[in-house]
Amino acid sequence: MLVISCIKQVPDTTQVQIDPETNTLIREGIPFIVNPYDTHALEEGLSLKDRFGLRPVALSMGPPNAEATLRKACALGVDDAILLSDRCFGGADTLATSRVLASAIEKLAEQEELGIVFCGKQTIDGDTAQVGPGIASRLGLQQLTLVDRIVHLDLEKKRIRVRRKLEGRHEIVEAPLPVMITVVRELNRPRYPTVPMRLEAEDVMVKTWDNSVLGLDVETVGLKGSPTWVSKIFSPERDQGEIIGDGINDPEGTANLLIEKLLSKDLLAI
Amino acid sequence: MSINQTIYIPLFAVSVIFFCYSCYQRLQLISLGADENRSDRPIERLAGMFSYAFGQKRVVKRPFGINHFVLFWAFMFLLLANGEFLIEGLFPSVSLALLPDPLHHVLAFIFDMVSLLALVAVVVALSRRLLFPPSYLSNEYTSARSGEGLLILAMIAFLMIAFFLLHGALIGLGDSAAYRPISAIFASLLAGQSTAALQSSATIAWWVHAVVLLVFINLLPRSKHMHILTAIPNTYLRSLDKPNIIPRESFAKGKRFGVGVVEQFSWKDLLDSLTCTECGRCQDLCPAYNTDKPLNPRRIVHDIKANLLQNGPALKNGEGKTLPMIDLAQNEGTCSEEALWACTTCGACVNVCPVLIEQMPKIVKMRRHLVQEKSEFPEELLNLFENMEQRSNPWGIAPSDRGKWSTQLGERPFEADKTEYLFFVGCAGAFDTRAKQVSVAVATIMDLAGVSWGMLGKEELCCGDSLRRLGNEYVFDKMAKQNVEMFIEKGVRKVVTACPHCFSTLKNDYRQYGLELQVIHHSELIETLITGNKLKLPKTTDMGKLLFHDSCYLGRHNEIYDTPRNLIKAATGSKPAEFERNRENGFCCGAGGGRMWMEELNGSRINQNRVAEALKQKPDTLCVSCPYCMTMMEDGLKELNAPGVQVKDVAEVVAEALRL
Numbered sequence: 001m002l003v004i005s006c007i008k009q010v011p012d013t014t015q016v017q018i019d020p021e022t023n024t025l026i027r028e029g030i031p032f033i034v035n036p037y038d039t040h041a042l043e044e045g046l047s048l049k050d051r052f053g054l055r056p057v058a059l060s061m062g063p064p065n066a067e068a069t070l071r072k073a074c075a076l077g078v079d080d081a082i083l084l085s086d087r088c089f090g091g092a093d094t095l096a097t098s099r100v101l102a103s104a105i106e107k108l109a110e111q112e113e114l115g116i117v118f119c120g121k122q123t124i125d126g127d128t129a130q131v132g133p134g135i136a137s138r139l140g141l142q143q144l145t146l147v148d149r150i151v152h153l154d155l156e157k158k159r160i161r162v163r164r165k166l167e168g169r170h171e172i173v174e175a176p177l178p179v180m181i182t183v184v185r186e187l188n189r190p191r192y193p194t195v196p197m198r199l200e201a202e203d204v205m206v207k208t209w210d211n212s213v214l215g216l217d218v219e220t221v222g223l224k225g226s227p228t229w230v231s232k233i234f235s236p237e238r239d240q241g242e243i244i245g246d247g248i249n250d251p252e253g254t255a256n257l258l259i260e261k262l263l264s265k266d267l268l269a270i
Numbered sequence: 271m272s273i274n275q276t277i278y279i280p281l282f283a284v285s286v287i288f289f290c291y292s293c294y295q296r297l298q299l300i301s302l303g304a305d306e307n308r309s310d311r312p313i314e315r316l317a318g319m320f321s322y323a324f325g326q327k328r329v330v331k332r333p334f335g336i337n338h339f340v341l342f343w344a345f346m347f348l349l350l351a352n353g354e355f356l357i358e359g360l361f362p363s364v365s366l367a368l369l370p371d372p373l374h375h376v377l378a379f380i381f382d383m384v385s386l387l388a389l390v391a392v393v394v395a396l397s398r399r400l401l402f403p404p405s406y407l408s409n410e411y412t413s414a415r416s417g418e419g420l421l422i423l424a425m426i427a428f429l430m431i432a433f434f435l436l437h438g439a440l441i442g443l444g445d446s447a448a449y450r451p452i453s454a455i456f457a458s459l460l461a462g463q464s465t466a467a468l469q470s471s472a473t474i475a476w477w478v479h480a481v482v483l484l485v486f487i488n489l490l491p492r493s494k495h496m497h498i499l500t501a502i503p504n505t506y507l508r509s510l511d512k513p514n515i516i517p518r519e520s521f522a523k524g525k526r527f528g529v530g531v532v533e534q535f536s537w538k539d540l541l542d543s544l545t546c547t548e549c550g551r552c553q554d555l556c557p558a559y560n561t562d563k564p565l566n567p568r569r570i571v572h573d574i575k576a577n578l579l580q581n582g583p584a585l586k587n588g589e590g591k592t593l594p595m596i597d598l599a600q601n602e603g604t605c606s607e608e609a610l611w612a613c614t615t616c617g618a619c620v621n622v623c624p625v626l627i628e629q630m631p632k633i634v635k636m637r638r639h640l641v642q643e644k645s646e647f648p649e650e651l652l653n654l655f656e657n658m659e660q661r662s663n664p665w666g667i668a669p670s671d672r673g674k675w676s677t678q679l680g681e682r683p684f685e686a687d688k689t690e691y692l693f694f695v696g697c698a699g700a701f702d703t704r705a706k707q708v709s710v711a712v713a714t715i716m717d718l719a720g721v722s723w724g725m726l727g728k729e730e731l732c733c734g735d736s737l738r739r740l741g742n743e744y745v746f747d748k749m750a751k752q753n754v755e756m757f758i759e760k761g762v763r764k765v766v767t768a769c770p771h772c773f774s775t776l777k778n779d780y781r782q783y784g785l786e787l788q789v790i791h792h793s794e795l796i797e798t799l800i801t802g803n804k805l806k807l808p809k810t811t812d813m814g815k816l817l818f819h820d821s822c823y824l825g826r827h828n829e830i831y832d833t834p835r836n837l838i839k840a841a842t843g844s845k846p847a848e849f850e851r852n853r854e855n856g857f858c859c860g861a862g863g864g865r866m867w868m869e870e871l872n873g874s875r876i877n878q879n880r881v882a883e884a885l886k887q888k889p890d891t892l893c894v895s896c897p898y899c900m901t902m903m904e905d906g907l908k909e910l911n912a913p914g915v916q917v918k919d920v921a922e923v924v925a926e927a928l929r930l
Binding site: 248 | 521522523527641642643644645647649652655660661668670703704707744
């Protein structure tokens with residue numbers, strides 16, 4: 001049974017700066033990382049391999065250099081890694097992205113029974129949290145979002161029970177397989193690749209599927225298939241801050257100053 | 271007196287054969303280890319062997335070591351006497367009496383006196399063991415072998431007494447007493463006995479001496495007293511590198527990484543394990559052991575030996591091992607993961623061992639296995655590893671923020687032709703709020719003295735120290751290569767660092783990558799500036815009672831003890847006060863070896879132990895030379911609620927004296 005983890009290569013957003021002229025991200029020299037939430041999606045797929053013998057596959061849509069992300073997944077132990085890359089996929093919004101991913105998952109499911117699709121709850125660059133649910137609706141899968149624990153997986157009855165982490169409460173829900181799950185960081189602790197696995201992964205052939213494999217209508221993918229686009233990116237203006245007191249030599253006095261200041265602005269309730 | 275050779279010859283032959291067989295067995299076990307070159311620079315090795323083994327350089331650093339010195343040299347002389355004794359038993363006509371008289375007499379006198387010295391030393395050693403043993407001599411796991419120690423001492427005493435009795439009886443039978451004053455005393459005890467009684471006394475003494483000697487020899491290779499045979503070669507085969515420099519690993523498919531089974535240790539590691547006589551000095555200094563962590567460096571070495579003895583025979587036959595080298599729980603012959611993670615790589619064990627056993631590198635080798643082959647490590651390290659790999663600093667702060675601490679200094683780029691020194695700021699100096707103040711102090715001092723310096727700014731990468739000590743050699747290797755490439759590309763030759771960890775890594779570890787830099791710690795630079803009259807201190811500063819804490823990576827690892835003390839003298843007008851445990855006996859702050867990034871869950875806290883030691887002296891200022899020590903001492907002072915004590919880096923003390 002297949003367990004597919006969707007992972008995305010994202011720029012390390014702590015290092016991204018915005019070009020004030022063009023309002024776009026300056027990506028030169030910025031290292032790419034695996035979207036942090038996706039590392040938990042990947043880990044869950046791997047742990048289901050360890051516990052139930054499911055076959056973990058990593059799936060990513062992106063430019064050719066996103067291969068590095070999939071290679072990392074290989075070093076962690078996925079059975080297969082597939083990069084969905086084609087010029088016509090470029091510039092996609094969440095709708096067009098989920099179409100391509102859904103189509104690839106459908107194709108994989110033709111050969112082997114699909115169990116679970118894991119996605120991170122959102123990416124740190126787009127922050128939309130739409131792609132996972134988008135895949136589920138394109139494929140007609142049950143969707144369980146914001147999962148922080150797999151409570152029970154019954155492969156015979158093909159049912160899964162999970163815990164969702166919501167604001168101020170947890171929710172236990174159950175669904176039949178196949179299912180799409182988006183995960184939060186509390187779900188697991190991602191493993192660290194061993195050196196032998198890393199060395200193995202250096203020579204692994206990451207499969208690349210372009211649109212000739214998927215055969216999607218080019219009008220429905222990439223920029224052309226995207227009803228939304230980013231018109232402007234900017235950093236919100238903030239009031240100039242100020243440094244008060246001398247926190248190193250007089251922490252107590254500084255803390256008092258800070259409290260007074262907050263009280264005077266009515267930002268603290270006593 | 272005549273010796274019954276039909277009994278002695280077979281006894282002698284069996285003993286010699288069995289001794290050789292035991293040694294051969296041990297050598298075979300040692301040869302199971304991995305290759306390592308320890309035959310380079312023979313002159314340096316010989317010189318060290320003379321001072322460490324024959325000069326007993328480290329042994330005598332503790333007062334009781336003088337007793338061992340006496341025993342060692344008594345053994346050296348008596349080797350000749352006992353050699354003669356064994357041979358004379360085989361060929362009664364062959365003895366030192368064949369030598370010309372004056373020489374023979376001198377030797378007889380020496381043997382007599384030396385035997386007395388040995389006997390006294392043994393009695394002193396026995397009394398110490400039984401009446402006033404030091405705290406580190408025994409603990410629950412060595413007690414199994416404490417009888418062994420007593421037995422060996424008792425046998426030496428027997429040998430000496432039998433020697434005197436033999437010669438006493440022989441004097442009674444007509445030998446000259448002139449050259450054997452101690453034996454003569456024994457002779458006077460036997461005075462009045464008949465010739466026949468003296469004959470049988472001599473025979474009995476001879477046989478006691480012979481049997482005890484042969485048993486003694488055969489015990490050596492099979493006990494912890496193997497060090498009598500291996501300590502001298504072990505000092506010759508010592509590591510000539512800095513204590514924490516372990517050979518690099520090559521990362522190719524199919525290779526194994528680190529040490530997970532005993533035969534992955536190098537042959538020298540295995541020889542070390544057989545050489546340890548469990549004196550306990552490493553345990554006495556170990557910061558982990560002293561704060562009730564599950565680590566004891568002496569035990570690590572013993573476990574390697576126990577594992578080798580248990581698994582060795584099967585390994586020799588190509589069969590699998592049965593006893594794991596590393597496991598969750600500690601058993602004889604198995605090191606626990608917890609123990610391995612408790613090491614701060616402070617190097618106190620390596621530095622104190624009288625026979626130059628390398629305890630700490632063995633721990634790092636096993637960490638390499640855990641990290642690289644098993645991905646098993648305390649969970650807080652996962653973040654560290656990811657941060658290092660992705661952002662090249664332990665906190666995971668954006669690399670673009672690296673230069674922010676120095677915005678007020680203006681652009682200070684390093685340019686090969688225009689700037690003399692690269693100021694390698696280090697992650698702490700660039701990101702840690704407190705350490706940033708030290709960076710500013712160092713930069714200000716350099717400017718005041720007119721030093722030509724520049725920085726790499728955003729381009730600076732982490733040196734990788736913590737990764738290497740934690741056993742993540744794969745990622746360290748990548749980072750080291752990146753740094754080395756960048757240094758070469760930018761034409762860096764002279765580097766000044768504000769962190770002993772960067773300092774030691776750039777200076778010593780990167781040498782393994784073919785990079786010879788002239789690396790100095792900021793304290794060394796400032797000292798040169800002051801002695802060269804480039805930096806004049808207009809006044810001395812009063813920082814109250816100032817206590818200097820040695821950084822392990824500056825002190826023990828690089829033997830820089832006086833430089834920071836000289837600076838303090840120059841800046842404050844007086845020498846710093848000293849910790850009880852100072853210089854090479856200095857106690858770690860607890861942050862080395864990657865412990866900076868780990869929780870301290872077992873026992874008491876190392877930094878609190880050190881701060882408590884400081885507070886006994888009621889200091890006003892604790893002076894450090896390392897950003898890790900700075901953090902640990904400041905935290906310790908807060909934890910022990912000692913708000914009146916300030917922690918200052920040595921550069922800040924100098925800066926204070928420069929303030930007009």
